[in-house]
Amino acid sequence: MADEVKKRPKIIPKQIPMPEQDPIERGKNFNEVALGFTEEQALAEAQRCLGCLKPPCVRGCPVEVPIKDFIILMQEKDFIGAANKIKEKSMLPAVCGRVCPQEDQCEKVCVVGKKFDPVSIGRLERFVADYERQSGTKSKVEMASSTGKKVAIVGSGPSGVTAAGDLAKMGHNVTIFEALHKPGGVLIYGIPEFRLPKSIVASEIDGLKDMGVEIKTNAVIGKLYTVDELMDDFDAVFIGTGAGLPVFMGIEGENLNGVYSANEFLTRTNLMKAYDFPEFDTPIKIGGRVVVIGGGNVAMDSVRTALRLGAKEASIVYRRSHEELPARAEEVHHAKEEGIKFEMLTGPIKIIDNGEGWVKAIECMRMELVEPDDSGRRRPIPIEGSEFQIDCDIVIMAIGTNANPLVPQSTSDLELNKRGYILASEETGATSRPGIFAGGDIVTGSATVILAMGAGRKAANAIHKYLVGEEDEELSGNGDNPVS
Amino acid sequence: MAKILEKRKVRPDVYFFRLSTPEIAKKAKAGQFIILILHEHGERIPISLADINPEDGSVSIMFMTVGKTSTEMATFEVGDEIADVVGPLGNPSHVKNFGKVVLVGGGFGVAPLYPIAKALKAAGNEIVTVMGARNADLLLYEEEMAATSDKVLVTTDDGSKGIKGVVTLALEDELKAGVDLVLAVGAAIMMKFVAKTTEPYNVKTIVSLNPIMVDGTGMCGACRVSIGGETKFGCTDGPEFDGHLVDWDLLMSRQRMYLKEEKEAMERYSCNCVPIS
Ligand SMILES: Cc1cc2nc3c(=O)[nH]c(=O)nc-3n(C[C@H](O)[C@H](O)[C@H](O)COP(=O)(O)OP(=O)(O)OC[C@H]3O[C@@H](n4cnc5c(N)ncnc54)[C@H](O)[C@@H]3O)c2cc1C
Ligand code: FES
Numbered sequence: 160m161a162d163e164v165k166k167r168p169k170i171i172p173k174q175i176p177m178p179e180q181d182p183i184e185r186g187k188n189f190n191e192v193a194l195g196f197t198e199e200q201a202l203a204e205a206q207r208c209l210g211c212l213k214p215p216c217v218r219g220c221p222v223e224v225p226i227k228d229f230i231i232l233m234q235e236k237d238f239i240g241a242a243n244k245i246k247e248k249s250m251l252p253a254v255c256g257r258v259c260p261q262e263d264q265c266e267k268v269c270v271v272g273k274k275f276d277p278v279s280i281g282r283l284e285r286f287v288a289d290y291e292r293q294s295g296t297k298s299k300v301e302m303a304s305s306t307g308k309k310v311a312i313v314g315s316g317p318s319g320v321t322a323a324g325d326l327a328k329m330g331h332n333v334t335i336f337e338a339l340h341k342p343g344g345v346l347i348y349g350i351p352e353f354r355l356p357k358s359i360v361a362s363e364i365d366g367l368k369d370m371g372v373e374i375k376t377n378a379v380i381g382k383l384y385t386v387d388e389l390m391d392d393f394d395a396v397f398i399g400t401g402a403g404l405p406v407f408m409g410i411e412g413e414n415l416n417g418v419y420s421a422n423e424f425l426t427r428t429n430l431m432k433a434y435d436f437p438e439f440d441t442p443i444k445i446g447g448r449v450v451v452i453g454g455g456n457v458a459m460d461s462v463r464t465a466l467r468l469g470a471k472e473a474s475i476v477y478r479r480s481h482e483e484l485p486a487r488a489e490e491v492h493h494a495k496e497e498g499i500k501f502e503m504l505t506g507p508i509k510i511i512d513n514g515e516g517w518v519k520a521i522e523c524m525r526m527e528l529v530e531p532d533d534s535g536r537r538r539p540i541p542i543e544g545s546e547f548q549i550d551c552d553i554v555i556m557a558i559g560t561n562a563n564p565l566v567p568q569s570t571s572d573l574e575l576n577k578r579g580y581i582l583a584s585e586e587t588g589a590t591s592r593p594g595i596f597a598g599g600d601i602v603t604g605s606a607t608v609i610l611a612m613g614a615g616r617k618a619a620n621a622i623h624k625y626l627v628g629e630e631d632e633e634l635s636g637n638g639d640n641p642v643s
Numbered sequence: 644m645a646k647i648l649e650k651r652k653v654r655p656d657v658y659f660f661r662l663s664t665p666e667i668a669k670k671a672k673a674g675q676f677i678i679l680i681l682h683e684h685g686e687r688i689p690i691s692l693a694d695i696n697p698e699d700g701s702v703s704i705m706f707m708t709v710g711k712t713s714t715e716m717a718t719f720e721v722g723d724e725i726a727d728v729v730g731p732l733g734n735p736s737h738v739k740n741f742g743k744v745v746l747v748g749g750g751f752g753v754a755p756l757y758p759i760a761k762a763l764k765a766a767g768n769e770i771v772t773v774m775g776a777r778n779a780d781l782l783l784y785e786e787e788m789a790a791t792s793d794k795v796l797v798t799t800d801d802g803s804k805g806i807k808g809v810v811t812l813a814l815e816d817e818l819k820a821g822v823d824l825v826l827a828v829g830a831a832i833m834m835k836f837v838a839k840t841t842e843p844y845n846v847k848t849i850v851s852l853n854p855i856m857v858d859g860t861g862m863c864g865a866c867r868v869s870i871g872g873e874t875k876f877g878c879t880d881g882p883e884f885d886g887h888l889v890d891w892d893l894l895m896s897r898q899r900m901y902l903k904e905e906k907e908a909m910e911r912y913s914c915n916c917v918p919i920s
Binding site for chain 2: 338339340376377379382383384403404405407409413414416419420422423426427431432436437438439440441442444516563564565
């Protein structure tokens, strides 16, 4: 190990556990599952950090949050200082501390983790962000003087919000156009309250407004204005519209009443607050038995939401095995604790009608795994003659999303890949059109909050260069270095 | 926010609102719709445009008080604001000179025909409007439709005005005389019968579908409809589709998905035991 390890008292081998709501109790409410560290717990966990000379964790983070530096500030009890340190690189620390897959990023490469549990970096990040918010101290943001340039941001998910914040700091006049009536993207309509309280998202968005960013909600680009029209009024446009088009399986019975896309189910619950119907006007159906198809974070969020809405039984049906579940390990663990059932190696083949247009059952086949496919995961194939039915009232399809064509198709000369995602440079977000940049899920397909933020940040830097004239060749166009 | 500029009670259960929405008014085209949310606790409801007025920056809607949201909306007065209005959504009607076009509307469903009639008329079509209602008192928008049509045929179930019978009766007569395009807007059951009527005549029949929606931008799939055996999204692929290809039973079944909840919300609202924010 090249990293020098400072001499310090013995490291506690295990992570300090973070308090959580009781699994049975929390299955009946929408309050946050994880309760966050107390100050003592946070300090004790921060002490586990070695302060490596060349901290690998920072390189493990897609936006290179100065992890070591902020934890050292924590060790000195300077929590506000720590929060400001994180904000140098990340716009949304309270969000990332909660939803980032740290186990695959910073914590995966933590030096302490080679021998013991890695430092719980995510939980520490969450602690300082919450500490700062609750203390009411607003870290002052250094704003450059106005450049007089106008930038339009399409979409207010993590990519758009990050690009907007960075560009505002650089002195540009920024307007966000958001299709929904509330800003935040997936953070507000998709990820449930019990994992990410909406008040936290709102307060991070308020930070943007304080920086002078204008947010126009109810503005569907491609309908109210096209990107081409935005280019007439603005000096540059960033497209961060996400991958919001739900995918269905194309099996029989999929349009029956009681079949939802995860997007619809989660939007009704989170954005429209259907869990509080009739106090809120949006209804949602919940039956005795709910089956969720899929194995990712979206599937876990849907099944745990169904449980909280009052399902008597809520199950995951996934065609591969436990090992291949793409969801974060922590979410799977939480789901199991709450009593979610897992039907592994099971693939749906049709949804059965109760004779009145409603779901009665789902017919499935058992699967077995054979040699890996392109994704590197073992490929499931159905076992002949293994058909069986699972009785259920609600089926939720959480098998992925595609690019929403509204913006790509209404923008002239914007190059797309064959799946309809926008072709943009990984380094700069530059698209085939000079002045139009893109990033986040609309470029990469469904990914993560932190990657979308990273893309927003890179694009903001490139847009700044484009606007103030230090334009290099790649920025001026034709997406020389596109990713698909 | 959209301020209500004008409110008219056009029938005991039907209201007309003109809303101040300058940006939408500039963009909206015949056949499109908006989604509105009354207030913080409101649901997102899609409504067809009954008029578009870019000059004064307004769009108009007509709605019937059927459930909690529409009943509550009817209590809004001129000067009040609707919290959120999104639009224009959906694809505009295909407008060109088809020749002779028959527009069919039932009940308050004639309202969205008005901007479509205007646009088709301006494109040089001969417009025949067939509008029906149970009785003469329930007929709406007659003057407006008369102003944009070459001929208006009224039908009433009880014969209190015009032809006694349903819209398809009057439509059939026109079909016999020769028609280039039929376009129907209104209740699913009416559109279904219009499509059934035109089918033997092989006349292209466009219908404007009204499935349940949430976002209206292609993000949720609540609005799934089946067209020629293929699943489409009502909001982004529609709202207009080929009437001969629509799976009407599916549409009507899906429209009833929340009947129980709608009833519950309505009962709670009308018992007035809770203040509505
Ligand atoms: C249920 C769920 C759970 C998830 N859990 C996690 C997790 O735990 N950890 C993690 O890292 N990632 C998670 N993800 C993935 C993560 O949320 C996304 O990768 C990330 O939000 C992408 O950010 P984005 O900025 O590209 O787009 P989005 O967050 O999708 O935001 C796009 C925004 O653009 C708006 N928009 C779209 N079209 C238009 C238009 N035409 N005009 C104007 N506005 C438009 C949308 O309304 C939306 O607000 C989850 C995703 C989902 C759906
Ligand atoms: S209403 Fe959500 S996709 Fe059409």
